[in-house]
Amino acid sequence: MTSAHTIDVKSLAELVRAQAAGEVAMLKAEHGIQPGLAVVLVGEDPASQVYVRSKGEHSQAAGMHSETHRLPAETTQDELMALVEQLNDDPKIHGILVQMPLPGHLDEKMVLAAMDPNKDVDGLTVVNAGLLASGMPALIPCTPLGCMLVLRQTLGNLSGKRAVVVGRSVLVGRPIAQLLLQADCTVTIAHSRTVDLPAVCREADILVAAVGRPQMIKGDWIKPGATVIDVGINRVPFRDPVKAAEGKTKLVGDVAFKEAEKVAANITPVPGGIGLMTVACLLANTVTAAKRINGLDG
């Protein structure tokens, strides 16, 4: 049995970041515009701190104006809203990203409702969801956008392919389904209530796993020759009881990779997979926002 091609997401993410850096340089040189990204972190969640640091570093490396606002966990709704409104009005800032999840006492929907949709580089506001659903130019959530770039690079034209998206979250599953539909795939959305999920997955030429359950999708759920996009990033204990006893953990996807790679034609790894595209697409979206805000299409 031959092994699947493991998609080189790392190189593609580097390419997307390099393209963003090139556009930043062009916008500075030709228009005197430096795209600016503001990342807001409330509280001390360790995973969020890692993500926020990475976003700050990559946006600086791409030549952007980059601000990170670290607020204490006890920040009030009014204080957070005031910061968002200040960033809405700040001409140096073209992209605003409020790192989710917020501490429990803060209302994420209210924060998103206050954000200028033109600066919503995470694509989370109702307006951007509506533009996407209506087939109009939107700021597209970074992870779904990253999945599409990987698919287009791997398969080229997606027209007529059967795509199955497992997971229907507002942040990932649903926007990916919209984008696959725009790319002329026949799209099925499956989820926890789906009857005979393995059989539905086996229909897929393109299988997108976005459920957040470690290694849930097994090798025999995959159609031979399919392309598998694993969006899941799950932290689990090591199988080795010695390492597990030491509290060591590792990252795995939603797909049982070792089984799946025997069946699929192409598969993204975890770690080193779609997660890398998320930050790269954040840079791309910030460039897009800067261009649109300045009437330079995008």
Added chain:
Amino acid sequence: MTSAHTIDVKSLAELVRAQAAGEVAMLKAEHGIQPGLAVVLVGEDPASQVYVRSKGEHSQAAGMHSETHRLPAETTQDELMALVEQLNDDPKIHGILVQMPLPGHLDEKMVLAAMDPNKDVDGLTVVNAGLLASGMPALIPCTPLGCMLVLRQTLGNLSGKRAVVVGRSVLVGRPIAQLLLQADCTVTIAHSRTVDLPAVCREADILVAAVGRPQMIKGDWIKPGATVIDVGINRVPFRDPVKAAEGKTKLVGDVAFKEAEKVAANITPVPGGIGLMTVACLLANTVTAAKRINGLDG
């Protein structure tokens, strides 16, 4: 071979209208609020005139305040926008419906962008599309809402059923898919680029036809025992050459009804089908809008 149950859409539409009339009476009696609907028609399109007249008559019959604004075909964008803004500000009006399609010189998207989303009883604005896509309370387009009422009345709980929507229009196919997903169906969206559309249709426990092609979906595309919702309303010449020569036409759906009823368990007819639900749901949406605008939930 037994024949399908033809779904009695007419009675359900009457029930929905009667419920709306009951809510209007309750809102008047208990809160002194009379839900108001404004319908705007630009130009002389004969089909649009029929629809607009029907909407006016049914909203009056339900006890609503009802206005029909008939504007000449040469109305300018500015004049139409001014009317929409006037209706946005009019406290007597809770629902605004601009009958589409508009004459070619008018920009439909600009008109929708100017409309207060809280009064968008046709559910066509970007904000309502985004609320629907985000799983938040929205004003839902009338035809998709009508399809869901028919399905719930016919099948009860839809959880886990495989639904196939043929057609991906922003006005019908996509919102129906969103609603079926919210109802816990496993949803597939098929369209003109779908490979082997008959086989995809045969997967459906619930088949929704929303393509606008007369009798395209054949009997052998339907899984035995499926429920078929025919959204299409297509005007075609009579087969009888004598009647056809007289210029007589009839209405048919997107489904070849006579073949389909031999296979399906339940099917909506055309005429006398989903079209009746569209007006009924417009009344229901106007009541919903009036309640929400007045802080009475809905």
